[in-house]
Amino acid sequence: MPYRRQRPKKVKNDRPADEIIRDLKASRAPSASYRERSLKIHGLICAKCAREFDHKDRHLLTVHHRDGNPRNNPPDGSNWENLCVYCHEDEHSRGLLGDYFSE
Ligand SMILES: [Zn+2]
Numbered sequence: 001m002p003y004r005r006q007r008p009k010k011v012k013n014d015r016p017a018d019e020i021i022r023d024l025k026a027s028r029a030p031s032a033s034y035r036e037r038s039l040k041i042h043g044l045i046c047a048k049c050a051r052e053f054d055h056k057d058r059h060l061l062t063v064h065h066r067d068g069n070p071r072n073n074p075p076d077g078s079n080w081e082n083l084c085v086y087c088h089e090d091e092h093s094r095g096l097l098g099d100y101f102s103e
C-alpha cells in the first residue's frame with residue numbers, strides 16, 4: 001500500500017464563513033464610504049428638518065444625491081445632502097421613480 005502523505009491543503013475554496021461575509025461587506029464599501037464622507041462634510045444633521053443626530057442614531061441619517069445620480073460622488077460633497085430617513089422618503093416619494101431618475 002503506497003504511503004500517501006495527507007498534506008493539509010492550503011484552504012482556498014473553503015474559507016470560514018465569517019471571512020467570506022467580511023469580503024462581501026468590503027465589496028459593498030463604496031456606497032458606505034461616501035456616506036461616511038458626507039456625514040463628515042455636512043455634519044450629523046438633516047438638511048431639511050434640521051434634526052440633529054449623534055453616533056447612536058446616525059443610521060437614521062442617509063445621503064441623498066442632489067442631482068439624482070448616485071454615481072456622481074464628488075469628493076467635496078457638493079452632490080450630497082444628509083437627510084433623515086423621513087425626509088429622504090418624502091423627497092423620493094415626490095417622483096414616480098424616485099429622484100435617481102427624475103429629479
Ligand atoms: Zn429630516
Ligand SMILES: [Zn+2]
Pocket residue numbers: 063064065088091092099
Ligand atoms: Zn435620495
